[in-house]
Amino acid sequence: MKIYTLLLFVTTLSVANAQDTPISAFLEKWENSKNYLVEIAELMPEDKYDYKPTERQKTFREQLLHIKQNMDWLSSTYFSTEKKKTKEKTPKTKADIIAALKTSFEQTATIVKTAKERDLKEIVEFFAGPKTKLQILNLLQDHVTHHRGQLIVYLNLNDIKPPRYRGW
Template sequence: MIKQFTFLGMFLLISSAAMAQQFSPKTAFLEKWENSKNYLLEIAESMPEEQYGFQPTEREMDFKSQLLHIRGNMLWLGTTHFSEEKFDRKALQENIPQTKAATIKVLSEAFDYVLERIKATDEDDFTREVDFFAGRKSKLQILNLLQDHVTHHRGQLIVYLNLNQIEPPRYVGW
């Protein structure tokens, strides 16, 4: 009986540890980030190149600018809070992609950049607080902001597609 209990206890302990690792904030983010990338790239592909300048109102960004804004935010947060590199905001204004294909390429690269920075971040580092314009925030909060910002602007892009009678790609949640 003791041997069975010990084996069962050991199995549960190992299973719990494996599940905790599998469902950590980092692994959950990485899975969601990859799906978010694929979904946004599908949206970017759905809009014809001649409509990349579409903007529903004067106070809103056009389709392409929305994509580049998402990219800039990813590079800013990914660099500033998950690397030792210095973020160069001016570099975003240089070599602005001129085509749909080039825009999608730099957007995809920005997703990959963040993915690699987060993969390289130690799990314990997500509890560390950093200075942020909205006050001190944990790196976990910065992760949430990264995804929330993409979601916010992706929602706008879905409206842009609908306004142009283009059916958006099927939603991907996880």
């Protein structure tokens, strides 16, 4: 019984520590968000990457690239001291887009890991007005979620069953 109690305590402590700060909570969610989006991107056949439900919407491909570009911009602008110096080539194939998404998620995680909790209170200039870095961190995830929701609709409209939702 004592060993069971000890294991339960250690497991509880380890789970609590995984989300005891905004950054650690973000990073756990970010990894799951990456896996969820990549699964969606893999489900859509490459010949449907230029599909868009209406003329005024982005294509499936454009949505994925928009997500990637936004991650790169927000993380490098607000959480990194190093700015990107070279312009990247836009990935064209499904495989290249998925690889680029994975890289952007991983680079964003690496950049965010270097942030200090106290830095999240810092106010930065943003096009929507002054925001804290914590608000920018929340925007990173919210933006991915917003466009991933649109991509789920694209899958459904093409009679492709989306992956099961995962929130954390």
